[in-house]
Amino acid sequence: xxxxxxxxxxxxxxxxxxxxxxxxxxxxxxxxxxxxxxxxxxxxxxxxxxxxxxxxxxxxxxxxxxxxxxxxxxxxxxxxxxxxxxxxxxxxxxxxxxxxxxxxxxxxxxxxxxxxxxxxxxxxxxxxxxxxxxxxxxxxxxxxxxxxxxxxxxxxxxxxxxxxxxxxxxxxxxxxxxxxxxxxxxxxxxxxxxxxxxxxxxxxxxxxxxxxxxxxxxxxxxxxxxxxxxxxxxxxxxxxxxxxxxxxxxxxxxxxxxxxxxxxxxxxxxxxxxxxxxxxxxxxxxxxxxxxxxxxxxxxxxxxxxxxxxxxxxxxxxxxxxxxxxxxxxxxxxxxxxxxxxxxxxxxxxxxxxx
Numbered sequence: 001x002x003x004x005x006x007x008x009x010x011x012x013x014x015x016x017x018x019x020x021x022x023x024x025x026x027x028x029x030x031x032x033x034x035x036x037x038x039x040x041x042x043x044x045x046x047x048x049x050x051x052x053x054x055x056x057x058x059x060x061x062x063x064x065x066x067x068x069x070x071x072x073x074x075x076x077x078x079x080x081x082x083x084x085x086x087x088x089x090x091x092x093x094x095x096x097x098x099x100x101x102x103x104x105x106x107x108x109x110x111x112x113x114x115x116x117x118x119x120x121x122x123x124x125x126x127x128x129x130x131x132x133x134x135x136x137x138x139x140x141x142x143x144x145x146x147x148x149x150x151x152x153x154x155x156x157x158x159x160x161x162x163x164x165x166x167x168x169x170x171x172x173x174x175x176x177x178x179x180x181x182x183x184x185x186x187x188x189x190x191x192x193x194x195x196x197x198x199x200x201x202x203x204x205x206x207x208x209x210x211x212x213x214x215x216x217x218x219x220x221x222x223x224x225x226x227x228x229x230x231x232x233x234x235x236x237x238x239x240x241x242x243x244x245x246x247x248x249x250x251x252x253x254x255x256x257x258x259x260x261x262x263x264x265x266x267x268x269x270x271x272x273x274x275x276x277x278x279x280x281x282x283x284x285x286x287x288x289x290x291x292x293x294x295x296x297x298x299x300x301x302x303x304x305x306x307x308x309x310x311x312x313x314x315x316x317x318x319x320x321x322x323x324x325x326x327x328x329x330x331x332x333x334x335x336x337x338x339x340x341x342x343x344x345x346x347x348x349x350x351x352x353x354x355x
Contacts, residue, residue, distance in 0.1 A: 072216035
């Protein structure tokens with residue numbers, strides 16, 4: 001969390017996570033090179049450098065698809081949520097793969113030009129009105145710059161400096177970079193690839209990512225009910241048993257605000273659904289060691305006051321909660337971040353303690 005900015009503290013999970021990702025990428029590149037070299041037809045002539053250019057580009061695009069799939073998959077199935085923890089590592093690795101792809105391309109195709117390789121890339125082909133001859137390399141370079149900005153700003157220092165909202169808007173540009181990369185690949189395929197496997201793979205990946213996001217958004221709208229105030233302005237959430245133990249039921253008020261209502265240790269508390277770190281969905285997390293834990297990066301908040309445990313000082317908004325007639329009610333007006341709000345006691349639990 002943001003109490004102090006220190007070097008990354010590695011643990012066993014992070015090491016295992018990164019080793020698996022790196023090993024998978026290395027295996028993919030090795031297989032790509034091997035298959036490309038042994039399957040080329042007698043009439044084809046390309047060097048190992050050209051194959052590596054394609055291999056690193058394909059690896060970067062594959063990893064970007066995995067990154068974009070993690071979010072909706074985690075919403076559809078909790079088993080994917082651990083992947084959210086180090087997703088930023090994948091993003092940095094994706095940029096490094098794309099940078100290697102771009103560097104090899106500039107060296108091989110523009111390295112012997114009298115001009116600067118980057119300048120040569122833009123002036124060597126200016127047929128922007130032709131699909132079959134469009135300078136797709138320039139589109140890829142723009143996408144690379146966008147990935148560089150995202151990789152550099154992924155550190156918590158920039159999130160704290162820019163603020164969660166601005167930081168989030170900047171990092172949403174990953175979808176624009178993805179669209180540019182799809183266009184970059186497709187235009188390149190049109191110009192120099194006769195095999196239909198490449199365009200089919202790219203189109204299939206794009207449709208899969210789009211489908212996952214649409215389906216998860218639709219599912220979220222079904223489960224995230226928009227409710228109107230009742231009982232003197234309070235919102236009826238339902239019986240406490242309808243809220244999973246140590247987890248939350250998320251609602252959306254008439255004003256569009258999302259509230260996460262948690263049940264834990266015989267009590268019910270409500271906080272904003274937005275994490276102070278990167279606007280992560282707190283309602284998709286759970287209560288661990290008495291603290292609401294964000295599923296994205298593990299930031300924690302006490303449910304009774306919305307404050308992070310010491311020495312951290314992050315705060316989120318809380319909401320008033322009461323139980324009346326066996327039903328949980330939440331007031332839709334948010335309290336200032338870090339304001340204590342007494343949890344509502346579940347009577348069955350209270351009676352059991354008295355006995």
